[in-house]
Amino acid sequence: MTQLRILIEPDPILRKKCQPIEKVDDALRKLMDDMLSTMYQAPGIGLAASQIGILRRLVVIDISKDEKKNDPFFLINPEIIFRSKKTSIFEEGCLSLPGQFAEIERPSECHIKYTDYNGKPKELKADGLLSTCIQHEVDHLNGILFIDYLSKLKKTMIIKKLKNKKKSLERIVV
Ligand code: K1U
Ligand code: ZN
Numbered sequence: 678m679t680q681l682r683i684l685i686e687p688d689p690i691l692r693k694k695c696q697p698i699e700k701v702d703d704a705l706r707k708l709m710d711d712m713l714s715t716m717y718q719a720p721g722i723g724l725a726a727s728q729i730g731i732l733r734r735l736v737v738i739d740i741s742k743d744e745k746k747n748d749p750f751f752l753i754n755p756e757i758i759f760r761s762k763k764t765s766i767f768e769e770g771c772l773s774l775p776g777q778f779a780e781i782e783r784p785s786e787c788h789i790k791y792t793d794y795n796g797k798p799k800e801l802k803a804d805g806l807l808s809t810c811i812q813h814e815v816d817h818l819n820g821i822l823f824i825d826y827l828s829k830l831k832k833t834m835i836i837k838k839l840k841n842k843k844k845s846l847e848r849i850v851v
Contacts, residue, residue, distance in 0.1 A: 678714040681729040683772050686822060686839055691773055695727050695734045695818040697754050701796035705735075709751045709794060712737045721772045723810045725817030728773050736814040740806050750801075751794040755815055758800075759788035767809045769823045775842075777835050781823050783812050 684691055698705065708731070716724040716737055726735040734754045741748040765785040770778050786804045789811060793799045803811050813823060824832045 679711045680718060681711055681715045683715065683719065683724075683728050684730055685775065685843060686773050686824070687836055688773075690730050690732070691727060691817070691822065692820040693727065693732050694820050695725075695732045697734050698792075701753060701792060705753075706794060709735065709737060713739070713749055716772075719772050721770075722806070723814045724772065725814045727817050727820070734818050736818070738807070738810050738814060740810055752789070752811070752814070753792035755789050755791040755811065755818070757787050757789050757812070757815055759786075760784035761786035765809070767806065769809065769813060771813070771823055774822065774824065774835065774839065777824070777839070779823060779827055779831070781826050783809055787811055
C-alpha cells in the first residue's frame, strides 16, 4: 500500500472543483485502497481525492470504532439527492487543517447516490456522524472547507496559524 501526502490549507488545489470519474478499473481500485490506508494512518474517518492532489470525485469513509476499523465506504461520484430540514451540530476536524476543530451546523440527514468499489450504482441514507462526514467530504470535492462556514475572523486566524505551522516545518526540513 502506498501512503499518500495529504495537502494542507492554504493550498490552491484544495479549492478546485473535482471532475467526475468515467471508468472504475483496477487503477482506480488501487487508488481507493491507498486512500483508505492513508486515511487510517492519519488517522481520520474520511478522505477526499482533492486532499491528496487528485481532482476527481472520489471519497473514502470509515466511521467504525478503533477496534474493528474495517467497514469502509468507497464513494465514486457521490451526489447528495436529499438534505433534511432538521440540522445537527458536530465538532468537525479536517486532515487538511491539522489541529483545527469547530462546531459546524449541517442537515442532520442526507441521502446520496454513488458508484461503489465494483462499479455498481448505489444509494445510501445517512444520519449522525456518517451524514456529517459525507457532507464534509462532498464539500471537499467542490473546493469547500469547513472553515468556510465560520466567521471571516475565525477563518483568517486558522489560515494564519496553518501558514505559520507550514513555514516552521519548511525551516526544519531544509
Ligand atoms: O476530510 C477530512 O479531512 C477527514 C476528517 C473527516 C471529518 C471529521 C469530523 C467530522 C466531519 C468530517 C477527519 O477524519 S478529521 C479526524 C477525525 O475526525 C478523527 C481522527 C481520529 C479518530 C476519530 C476521528
Ligand atoms: Zn476535511
